[in-house]
Amino acid sequence: MEPRSNLRVLIPRQDIAAAVDTLAAAITRDYHDKNPLVLCLLKGSFIFTSDLVRRLYFPLEVDFLRLSSYGSGKESSGSVDITLHLPEGFGGRHVLIVEDIIDSGITLSFLLDYLADKEPASLRLCALLDKPARRQREVHVDYLGLTVSDEFLVGYGLDCDEKYRNLPDICILE
Ligand code: 5GP
Ligand code: MG
Secondary structure (H helix, E strand, O other): OOOOOOEEEEEOHHHHHHHHHHHHHHHHHHHOOOOOEEEEEEOOOHHHHHHHHOOOOOOOEEEEEEEEOOOOOOOOOOOOEEOOOOOOOOOOOEEEEEEEEEOOOHHHHHHHHHHHOOOOOEEEEEEEEEOHHHOOOOOOOOEEEEEOOOOOEEEOOEOEOOEOOOOOOEEEEO
């Protein structure tokens, strides 16, 4: 892709890979014998999830959930829609949610409450990035990759109006 003057690399691909390796090691320790349901939150987590699960060398299942709270802007709208249904047999499973970035926390606090009601055997959260400066709801991240400052990021699955998801590095959009 052409270099873009409005993009600045914040987390280069090799640093992302190292963070994913560390997360995979921790998740392996905890889930190697649990046949977990890895729940990828679309769309932003699709690349992270695909890299992560390819470093998990034990039985697991992958499913996808699409939530939206952002619309097309950069600010959370404060309400969350679930636009995909939960997988069959969700109750009783060890569920690991995989999210790209926790920002206000609105999306995840809603989802964690919603899923807890469905009575999984366990429910934990893995996030590649945490942006604590903008937190409005407290969210416990069980497996965290990297903490970032309050800037709008794109790449490695993260978009701005559906663009830039394919960038291999995580970049600041200026
Ligand atoms: P929250 O409900 O925590 O405010 O929103 C989390 C969601 O907002 C993330 O899953 C992600 O889709 C989006 N988001 C938060 N921060 C950023 C960012 O810096 N860049 C992009 N592209 N999306 C973000
Ligand atoms: Mg997201």
